[in-house]
Amino acid sequence: MLNYIIRRVLLAIPTVIGVCLVTFLLFNVFASPEAVARRQLGKNPTLAQVKTWVTVHGMDKPMFFNLNPGKDGRLHPFDSRFWNQMAELLLFRFPKSDYLHEKVSDLLKQKIGPSLTITIPAFLLSILITLPIALISAYYRGTYLDRFALLICVVLMSIVILNYIIFGQYLLAVVFKYFPIYGYEFGLGAWKFVLLPVILAVAAGLGGGVRFYRTVMLNEVRADYVRTAMAKGVSEERILFKHVLKNAMIPILTVTVLSIPFLITGSLLLEIYFGIPGMGNLMINAINNADYPVIRTLVYIYSLLYIGGSILTDISYTLVDPRVAFE
Amino acid sequence: MEEILKIENLKTYFFTGEGVGKAVDGVSVAIEKNKILGLVGESGCGKSVTALSIMRLIPSPPGRIVGGKITLSGTEILSLPEIEMRDIRGKLASMIFQEPMTSLNPVFTIGTQVMEAVRTHTEIGQSKAREIAMEYLAKVGIPAPRERMSQYPYQLSGGMKQRVMIAMALCLKTALLNADEPTTALDVTIQAGILRLIKDLQAESGMAVLLITHDLGVVAEMADEVAVMYAAKVVESGPCETIFSSFCHPYTEGLFKSLPGRTERGHKLYTIAGLVPSALRFPPGCRFHPRCPLAIEKCRIDEPPLVRIAAGHRCACWVRAGGIDRYDA
Amino acid sequence: MNKERTLAESHLKIAVKRIKKDRLAVAGFCVICLFALIAILDSVPLPRRDVGGVKWTRTVLDSLFQKEVEKSYSPPLATSGVLNRKEFQLRSRHLLGTNNLGEDVLYNALKGVRTAFIIGIVPSVIAAFFAIIFGLLAGYYGGWIDDTIQYIYQVLSSIPGILLLIAMLMVMERGLWQLCVALGITSWVGLCRLIRGETLKVKNMEYVEAARALGANDLRLLFRHILPNVMYLIIIEMTLDFSSLVMSETVLTYINVGVEPGTGSWGQMIMTADRELPNGIWWNLTAASVFLFLLVLAFNLFADALRDALDPRLREA
Numbered sequence: 001m002l003n004y005i006i007r008r009v010l011l012a013i014p015t016v017i018g019v020c021l022v023t024f025l026l027f028n029v030f031a032s033p034e035a036v037a038r039r040q041l042g043k044n045p046t047l048a049q050v051k052t053w054v055t056v057h058g059m060d061k062p063m064f065f066n067l068n069p070g071k072d073g074r075l076h077p078f079d080s081r082f083w084n085q086m087a088e089l090l091l092f093r094f095p096k097s098d099y100l101h102e103k104v105s106d107l108l109k110q111k112i113g114p115s116l117t118i119t120i121p122a123f124l125l126s127i128l129i130t131l132p133i134a135l136i137s138a139y140y141r142g143t144y145l146d147r148f149a150l151l152i153c154v155v156l157m158s159i160v161i162l163n164y165i166i167f168g169q170y171l172l173a174v175v176f177k178y179f180p181i182y183g184y185e186f187g188l189g190a191w192k193f194v195l196l197p198v199i200l201a202v203a204a205g206l207g208g209g210v211r212f213y214r215t216v217m218l219n220e221v222r223a224d225y226v227r228t229a230m231a232k233g234v235s236e237e238r239i240l241f242k243h244v245l246k247n248a249m250i251p252i253l254t255v256t257v258l259s260i261p262f263l264i265t266g267s268l269l270l271e272i273y274f275g276i277p278g279m280g281n282l283m284i285n286a287i288n289n290a291d292y293p294v295i296r297t298l299v300y301i302y303s304l305l306y307i308g309g310s311i312l313t314d315i316s317y318t319l320v321d322p323r324v325a326f327e
Numbered sequence: 328m329e330e331i332l333k334i335e336n337l338k339t340y341f342f343t344g345e346g347v348g349k350a351v352d353g354v355s356v357a358i359e360k361n362k363i364l365g366l367v368g369e370s371g372c373g374k375s376v377t378a379l380s381i382m383r384l385i386p387s388p389p390g391r392i393v394g395g396k397i398t399l400s401g402t403e404i405l406s407l408p409e410i411e412m413r414d415i416r417g418k419l420a421s422m423i424f425q426e427p428m429t430s431l432n433p434v435f436t437i438g439t440q441v442m443e444a445v446r447t448h449t450e451i452g453q454s455k456a457r458e459i460a461m462e463y464l465a466k467v468g469i470p471a472p473r474e475r476m477s478q479y480p481y482q483l484s485g486g487m488k489q490r491v492m493i494a495m496a497l498c499l500k501t502a503l504l505n506a507d508e509p510t511t512a513l514d515v516t517i518q519a520g521i522l523r524l525i526k527d528l529q530a531e532s533g534m535a536v537l538l539i540t541h542d543l544g545v546v547a548e549m550a551d552e553v554a555v556m557y558a559a560k561v562v563e564s565g566p567c568e569t570i571f572s573s574f575c576h577p578y579t580e581g582l583f584k585s586l587p588g589r590t591e592r593g594h595k596l597y598t599i600a601g602l603v604p605s606a607l608r609f610p611p612g613c614r615f616h617p618r619c620p621l622a623i624e625k626c627r628i629d630e631p632p633l634v635r636i637a638a639g640h641r642c643a644c645w646v647r648a649g650g651i652d653r654y655d656a
Numbered sequence: 657m658n659k660e661r662t663l664a665e666s667h668l669k670i671a672v673k674r675i676k677k678d679r680l681a682v683a684g685f686c687v688i689c690l691f692a693l694i695a696i697l698d699s700v701p702l703p704r705r706d707v708g709g710v711k712w713t714r715t716v717l718d719s720l721f722q723k724e725v726e727k728s729y730s731p732p733l734a735t736s737g738v739l740n741r742k743e744f745q746l747r748s749r750h751l752l753g754t755n756n757l758g759e760d761v762l763y764n765a766l767k768g769v770r771t772a773f774i775i776g777i778v779p780s781v782i783a784a785f786f787a788i789i790f791g792l793l794a795g796y797y798g799g800w801i802d803d804t805i806q807y808i809y810q811v812l813s814s815i816p817g818i819l820l821l822i823a824m825l826m827v828m829e830r831g832l833w834q835l836c837v838a839l840g841i842t843s844w845v846g847l848c849r850l851i852r853g854e855t856l857k858v859k860n861m862e863y864v865e866a867a868r869a870l871g872a873n874d875l876r877l878l879f880r881h882i883l884p885n886v887m888y889l890i891i892i893e894m895t896l897d898f899s900s901l902v903m904s905e906t907v908l909t910y911i912n913v914g915v916e917p918g919t920g921s922w923g924q925m926i927m928t929a930d931r932e933l934p935n936g937i938w939w940n941l942t943a944a945s946v947f948l949f950l951l952v953l954a955f956n957l958f959a960d961a962l963r964d965a966l967d968p969r970l971r972e973a
Binding site: 014015016018019022023026027151154155157158159160161162163166170174265268269272283284287288295298299302303306307 | 680807810811812813814815816818819820822823824899903906907910911912913926930933934941945948949952953956957960
């Protein structure tokens with residue numbers, strides 16, 4: 001198993017490098033260092049201020065290869081923007097935020113917690129609710145109950161998540177005052193601020209989730225091995241909960257396990273709306289303030305999470321599908 | 328002798344976007360205890376659908392049993408609610424399916440699946456069930472059954488998967504066994520073993536067998552009675568020797584003439600002219616008439632009924648069985 | 657070749673028949689047509705008129721639905737509105753009320769239809785373009801071409817979509833068509849994977865071998881023989897994506913990444929409207945939400961039926 005993981009990680013390195021390259025190109029090629037400096041320095045900076053900013057942030061170095069001798073008279077060809085930034089990321093020595101003046105690693109430590117207080121409960125609750133509903137729907141497939149449930153799912157899916165959040169917040173927090181409208185508290189008191197966002201997150205995902213799981217199960221229900229089990233006289237319940245469910249786990253796991261690493265990145269909309277100081281908030285603010293160091297780091301982390309997620313998914317297959325081995 | 332299975336005027340249709348496919352359109356056969364009925368015909372003539380109809384395993388959105396009566400050991404099964412049907416399947420009737428590659432559950436071991444068959448309608452404990460499962464795996468000729476029990480379907484060849492399916496069906500020891508092309512995927516030697524096994528089990532328990540096949544050799548060896556199907560209907564039926572020695576229907580004749588052994592060396596192989604019609608659009612009158620060398624005007628207009636031409640021998644043909652002594656269901 | 661064309665036609669006819677059976681899908685289709693009509697009306701320009709020295713284009717829709725601008729908010733079907741706590745008389749009836757600028761809400765919502773259709777279709781077309789080229793090439797040629805293309809889309813899918821989108825929009829300016837291009841370029845990967853998979857399956861089939869034996873060159877094989885068989889995947893994906901594209905426009909506009917202010921879009925309406933709810937002004941937000949919901953629901957119902965109808969597994973009776 002360890003060999004497999006090591007091999008996958010090694011294979012992923014070119015992809016990560018590719019990601020860093022693309023991000024670098026996107027954010028460094030299209031905006032000059034001076035423009036970035038001006039953005040960060042606010043109103044009417046002097047030329048000197050701009051120059052200092054650029055030097056301090058290492059943006060005066062050439063893009064890829066440095067052919068000028070350094071202060072010590074020797075050539076440091078890799079002392080360039082690209083290689084310096086790459087080194088920071090690959091060695092996990094994350095830079096400082098342009099806008100917030102804190103080290104990105106510190107920011108991450110602060111922000112991951114709040115994001116997780118929403119994403120983890122939402123994830124677990126979602127599965128606990130949608131999977132059984134989908135199973136029941138598959139059991140009663142073809143009946144009016146099932147078709148009605150399916151219609152409800154499509155209706156729920158057709159409501160934009162913004163509507164869930166806006167109306168949910170308005171009705172439940174402003175009008176009925178069941179929940180606080182906005183804000184966050186670190187520590188145990190967080191639960192009251194987190195409850196409404198979690199409920200809305202689960203509600204918004206309900207339609208799509210139930211429909212997806214139901215489709216997966218119904219795909220299996222039409223398989224030949226179900227016919228064989230029926231010919232043996234096996235009960236409908238046993239067929240559904242043993243035969244079908246185990247086979248359905250394969251596509252279900254693909255989707256669920258792949259999303260686990262992204263629990264860290266938080267939900268953009270929920271955090272903005274409810275004032276949760278999490279990773280989503282960090283990302284959105286970095287974007288609005290053109291805070292490149294933060295954006296760079298977040299993209300890097302995101303790609304690591306994606307790769308980690310797909311490795312996890314493949315490993316999870318081996319647990320449910322006997323045909324898959326660690327080849 | 329006691330009739331285990333009696334099918335009367337069975338009609339199973341498939342309602343699709345392109346029209347109604349009449350897969351089985353008025354089939355009547357019967358099988359007595361301890362007898363084997365060979366159901367022969369080309370692919371698409373409705374043999375498998377007949378067996379699936381007996382088990383009521385017709386996929387229900389497109390398909391539906393629209394008419395007829397099926398009596399199994401005295402119980403009329405088409406009107407039974409689904410829950411009671413579960414008591415029939417695996418207990419009164421069992422089935423061997425045609426597609427071994429997909430008919431086994433890929434995520435469970437062979438052992439689990441065969442043991443499930445053993446234990447579904449009985450009170451047999453796990454260890455005893457394991458023994459019985461291994462016994463049957465050995466009976467169908469699977470080498471090293473103990474190791475196979477903990478293997479998964481993907482580790483078995485097509486032929487072995489088929490034998491597992493056969494073991495699963497046989498260990499249920501039902502009154503009726505529906506065998507849909509059970510030996511098609513197997514070598515001749517294994518085939519002989521399986522067929523012998525079925526006959527042995529039959530001797531033990533008096534099982535009735537519906538043997539679906541396109542292999543006339545298997546029919547000759549195994550079947551007591553034969554029914555020939557064409558285009559969703561039975562066109563000829565009777566005792567095996569009678570059909571083989573004095574067949575009546577032109578289609579049956581064509582089937583026999585197509586056997587390679589019947590043609591002299593150096594001559595072209597005989598084939599029945601034309602193609603099997605689609606179940607969506609059967610020709611009017613006798614469904615075989617477009618391909619029949621004996622077709623007369625009447626054949627194009629009216630469907631010939633299945634009539635008795637000799638003891639136990641029925642045929643549906645205007646030319647060869649002119650309509651005397653109508654067989655009534 | 658002709659045989660393939662007639663085969664495709666008969667598949668189409670079967671698909672249409674299947675869809676007709678699903679009444680909800682048919683209802684959805686009618687709603688889509690209604691909305692499409694509105695979008696078309698909004699795309700047909702009337703001869704320009706100079707209004708007070710300012711040239712601007714009016715469309716047929718404008719001539720039908722545009723109302724006089726009031727001073728400020730007013731509820732639906734009201735006769736008067738309130739501005740700075742003072743009541744003012746309305747110049748005309750507004751079915752769905754007016755927004756903070758006094759614009760007719762119904763008119764604004766109708767103007768958003770065309771934007772929605774553009775956002776729902778154009779990115780898909782762009783994405784399909786890339787997906788087809790890369791998918792066919794990767795699946796057909798294999799080898800280093802396949803490896804390169806797979807590497808490209810692995811890298812692309814590892815970058816969060818939002819960031820790619822924003823980066824692209826920083827390069828181009830904000831705007832409806834720029835958003836379409838950006839959305840298209842960031843979303844071709846999924847369809848590309850599907851097409852590549854299908855090409856791999858199809859390229860070894862007999863009729864392709866036969867065509868090759870008859871002397872067809874690669875390009876001809878790709879476009880005349882393989883592409884038609886992959887078409888159904890593309891159609892299904894495009895109709896399924898319509899809803900998510902329209903919905904994502906609203907979200908993106910909300911976080912300031914979408915269309916520029918001033919373009920009629922439901923996202924714009926929702927963005928400005930959510931501040932209004934606490935003040936008891938519900939009609940602006942609701943109008944946009946309802947229009948959005950109806951169009952998305954209609955497409956979802958229709959797309960599902962279309963997917964089931966085109967499913968090759970259900971083709972054989």
